[in-house]
Amino acid sequence: MGVTPNRGYPYPDPTSPMRITTDLQALAEAVDTDIKVEQDSIIQRPIFRASGGGDRQEYGPGPTVDVSYAVLEQNSGGALAASTASLMPQTTFTPLIPGLWGFTATVEYPQWLGIGWVKLSLYSNFWIASSIATEMPNNVDGNRTISVTGVNHFSGPGGNTVRAVFEANPIGTRAVFPMFSRSLTGFLLARD
């Protein structure tokens, strides 16, 4: 009995006895098993999305606050541990697939009088990306939204985490303000 070089499919070699039906069955079953493994590897791109749900998050005098998420809306392709949803609210997440990940975070906040600027950042073991927005001098446009997008490498289970950090001035003297809608989306760009 021989086997093929790459996938190990069995076939009768010239010295084997003639067992056509048995050998056909063995080949068919080997191909079937192998194709199933390949088929099962085709999964949805690992992606997760966490949101604030209906809860608002208070932001005190600062200087910074880790954005907190109450609901895990999406967790596909093995992006996060299956238990993550039951652990909400969370501020940090550990992508499970080793590789390069992209992230987008968004925070909606009200028209805070006296605020000169806001900043939203993505962090892992180190800074990933930040966006800043200079506030309008008067309160003519209602709630505002700030977003940031960044890319970082993650090492997988037990490895580095991702979090979004919000900041606004004047630090130390600012009253407590709410943050409304907020979300963090992570998606795998490339595996290791």
Add this chain to the structure above:
Amino acid sequence: MPANTPRGISYPLYTDPIANTQIYFQDMATDIDTLVDQFSDRLIAAGTRPAAKASGIANQALAPLTNVTCTWVGEDFDNDNMIDLAVNNTFITLTDQGFYMVGASVGLSNTAGTYGVRATLTFSAGLGGGIQTLRGSSNTLDPSPTQTYINPLSMVYCDGITPVNCTVVMRQNAAASINIQDRNFWAAKVSNLMGGF
């Protein structure tokens, strides 16, 4: 004389001698082996699509009204030989055919006055680029933010024949020089336009 399926799997015909059955068997098994292995390789390639990320921390001076190309010191991720800092510390080079998302995050120190900052993603000649501009901060409102941040993002196609060199070029028009500080630069293939994933 055995025949072949459209994808090259050989099989015996009724007229073929039964004495050669083992040979037909091996040929068929080997043909299926080759096809499934090619299929598996393409699945793996789809998951490990080319991507790279470079970073830098040390200050890089950005004088007024001067184009400065960001330099990179760290190679955070590279699964397709897209970064070679020893050869060129400003490039990410795309070689594999397909469509790429390219972006950067750049932190800048502040200086007095109102001024503009521009980050341009440049690609090899004829492939366009991406630009983001924003107003710099005089930083008189608070001790923080100590930095201004800019995040250009664009897409580019690599034909797989001519490598595409990508850079980040900064410019500002304040009265004084500022520094390019924390920064990173990345590219990730998001699809092929032809032939697959």
